[in-house]
Amino acid sequence: MTEERSTVAQAVVRGDWKKVEASLLSNMDKFPTDFAPVMAYASRMFDKGHYGLAIHLYKYLLKVWHEAEPHQRSGIWAQMGAALRIEGFEEEAKYCFDEIIKTGVGLEYAYAGLAAGYVGQGQPEKVIENSTKALTIRPDFTDVRWNRCTAYLETRRWKEGWEDNEFGMRGPDRWPSYH
Numbered sequence: 001m002t003e004e005r006s007t008v009a010q011a012v013v014r015g016d017w018k019k020v021e022a023s024l025l026s027n028m029d030k031f032p033t034d035f036a037p038v039m040a041y042a043s044r045m046f047d048k049g050h051y052g053l054a055i056h057l058y059k060y061l062l063k064v065w066h067e068a069e070p071h072q073r074s075g076i077w078a079q080m081g082a083a084l085r086i087e088g089f090e091e092e093a094k095y096c097f098d099e100i101i102k103t104g105v106g107l108e109y110a111y112a113g114l115a116a117g118y119v120g121q122g123q124p125e126k127v128i129e130n131s132t133k134a135l136t137i138r139p140d141f142t143d144v145r146w147n148r149c150t151a152y153l154e155t156r157r158w159k160e161g162w163e164d165n166e167f168g169m170r171g172p173d174r175w176p177s178y179h
Contacts, residue, residue: 020044035065035072043079051083058083074106081113090117108137112144119147127151142167 021044027037042057058080062073081096094117100110115130131148134141145167152161 017044035061035068039072039076042076046079046083051087055080055083055087070103070105074100074103074109077103078106078109078113085113085117093117108134108141108144111137112141112147115144115147119150124151124154128155 021041024037024041024044027034028041031037038057038061042054042061045051045057046054058076061068061076062080065072068076077096077099081093081100084090084096085093094114097110097113097117100106100113111130111134115127115134118124118126118130128148128151131144131151134144135148138144145164149161149164149167152158152164
């Protein structure tokens with residue numbers, strides 16, 4: 001199995017995504033009880049925008065791999081919550097983030113996910129509350145800081161809003177690169 005994982009890792013480094021996907025599918029056929037290739041394939045499908053397929057794979061992982069470490073389960077819940085939110089299933093996404101909170105592991109992702117769900121829903125105080133919880137755990141979480149910025153500005157809390165804006169502009173997707 002180590003050799004197969006090495007092949008996938010090398011393909012990722014080269015950016016050969018067709019090879020990555022083919023290797024992951026092959027590994028799932030050869031090693032159907034191995035957690036890693038299924039999780040990697042689910043993440044790849046999420047990255048490609050195949051959220052429905054990713055959601056089904058995440059559900060499968062949660063159902064079958066009870067021995068998964070708590071941080072792995074929290075990661076699965078977080079990814080599934082994000083996919084559900086993108087697809088417009090807010091209540092189901094909230095359920096996923098609540099499941100993370102029950103585990104006590106990966107809380108910053110649960111609070112970040114909950115905050116993102118309240119953005120644009122006329123609930124800026126909930127964005128601020130959940131973003132602040134996430135940032136207490138992980139202060140460098142630029143996307144969360146950005147979301148909190150918008151909520152602060154929406155509630156006319158200018159000083160806090162502009163402070164978060166300054167920090168949030170450091171995110172990799174905030175400014176175009178001209179080089």
